[in-house]
Amino acid sequence: MPRIKSIAKRSLNIVVLLSAVLILNFFLLHLAPGDPAEVIAGDMGGATLELLAEIRTLYGLDLPLHEQLGNYLSRVIQGDLGYSYSYNLPVTELILGRLFPTLLLVLSAMFLSITVGTLMGVLSARKPNSLFSHVLTFVSLAGYSAPVFWSGIMLLIVFASIWPIFPVSGMQDIFRDPGIINNILDIAVHLVLPVITLSMIYLAQYSRLSRVSMMDVLGSDYIRTARAKGLSETTVLFKHALRNAALPVITMAGLQFSNLFAGAVLVETVFNWPGMGSLAFESILRRDSPTMLGILFFSSLIVIMANLLTDFAYGLVDPRIQKKD
Numbered sequence: 001m002p003r004i005k006s007i008a009k010r011s012l013n014i015v016v017l018l019s020a021v022l023i024l025n026f027f028l029l030h031l032a033p034g035d036p037a038e039v040i041a042g043d044m045g046g047a048t049l050e051l052l053a054e055i056r057t058l059y060g061l062d063l064p065l066h067e068q069l070g071n072y073l074s075r076v077i078q079g080d081l082g083y084s085y086s087y088n089l090p091v092t093e094l095i096l097g098r099l100f101p102t103l104l105l106v107l108s109a110m111f112l113s114i115t116v117g118t119l120m121g122v123l124s125a126r127k128p129n130s131l132f133s134h135v136l137t138f139v140s141l142a143g144y145s146a147p148v149f150w151s152g153i154m155l156l157i158v159f160a161s162i163w164p165i166f167p168v169s170g171m172q173d174i175f176r177d178p179g180i181i182n183n184i185l186d187i188a189v190h191l192v193l194p195v196i197t198l199s200m201i202y203l204a205q206y207s208r209l210s211r212v213s214m215m216d217v218l219g220s221d222y223i224r225t226a227r228a229k230g231l232s233e234t235t236v237l238f239k240h241a242l243r244n245a246a247l248p249v250i251t252m253a254g255l256q257f258s259n260l261f262a263g264a265v266l267v268e269t270v271f272n273w274p275g276m277g278s279l280a281f282e283s284i285l286r287r288d289s290p291t292m293l294g295i296l297f298f299s300s301l302i303v304i305m306a307n308l309l310t311d312f313a314y315g316l317v318d319p320r321i322q323k324k325d
Contacts (some may be wrong), residue, residue, distance in 0.1 A: 018300060036085055039086075091291050095291075098279045101274050101276075110257065119208045124211045126218075139201070148197060151196075153270060198260065213246075217241045265281060
């Protein structure tokens, strides 16, 4: 029964949160300057008063704002996110076509930053005053201080002209050899630079956080007991200490997932990666409100699911948390 109540409470919170996101984003986009009808008419090649009036009537832009909001919410409840002004496609179909590249980029960057950053923090905490620890600290701070777009541009310059060993644009090469393996390898090669760019700043954060957490855990009594039993240093670090030190890292991962999506907009634009970030950038330039609202809705839903997975990961790392639920 407590488990059912917890699930029902979380489900209600998700519905309320998504509703608030939909309403807030709707008003924010409609308060922004510019007229979508003029943008659509401009794409058609002209903007007469008759044409503008016809476009507003066609898309319901002539209705009062509260009626537009009501119509939009009723469509969303039915699973209809509207029709794109500029792409002439259903928003859901448009976003689903861009969802996989963004998830591939974000999850790859998240995996790289967590694993490498945590490993750097663990090794640095083992001997905090060593030269190796100071070098890792310097690298972490350098990566943290570099803006995402600047890192991407620098990698573009290096690997496009100075050392051209990685592709710097797109997700796939149109001249690639046929076959599933060649397709996967081609995507992986194109993924290298965007993932490094997106993960660099977060890698530094996980490194610093895991270092502090490990130093605190390594001073605990049970770690001294484990070493007194004659366990190897690797077992002490990665089996006993890291399990408790990983909780702050997991918390940070859940909180930073939304920031990864925000950073993906810049990274996808720099590297011409065909994901939701580049779609969002193009939609902003074209004043395509339905597409922007759909992207924000999908992004919010993915972030909420990531937070739920974070709570689940807590229970796996520390069973005491699962028992409290």
